[in-house]
Amino acid sequence: MRKLALTLLIVLFLVLTAAFYPRKVDKPMVAGSGDMAVYIQAKYAAPEYHSPLEWWQTHHMDMINRGDLLREDCLYCHQPEESCNNCHNYVGANPIEDTRVGVSGNTRP
């Protein structure tokens, strides 16, 4: 009887492990598909400081925090909702807001 209970317990443990085992999730990706796709407007070419892109993906904040470039400069080419915040939401970074004056929908000074 004890042996049966123990066996059942082990089976239950294995089933739960399989059920909750971490799975691979979608990552934000340029030209990807689905919710995690990062859309970049194609009418502009990528500036030189984006190269190599793998470096830029993890270092753009350094350039902005250092003050070499303004956040507003990025929005000349990038739509915040489509090409900043989908990734920022994923990594838990602060959302980017378009606060430029005179751009459609912005009433804030």
Ligand code: HEC
């Ligand atoms: C002249 C237009 C232009 C400007 C200005 C610009 N970008 Fe980009 N950016 C692009 C293009 C085009 C791509 C796509 C590059 C590619 O796919 O090879 C891109 C890609 C990126 C990516 C990579 C996205 C990904 O998921 O791999 C990040 C991050 C990014 N830009 C951030 C910024 C930031 C931050 C600024 C401001 C400092 C900025 N960009 C300014 C055009 C621009």
Ligand code: HEC
């Ligand atoms: C491919 C993913 C990705 C994309 C796309 C992306 N970022 Fe980021 N961003 C990050 C990561 C990762 C961090 C670092 C978060 C941290 O260190 O906590 C970050 C941090 C930042 C920071 C400093 C963090 C803060 O809030 O203090 C700024 C500013 C920034 N990003 C601007 C932009 C802008 C502007 C765009 C769109 C043009 C953009 N990012 C697009 C991944 C991305």
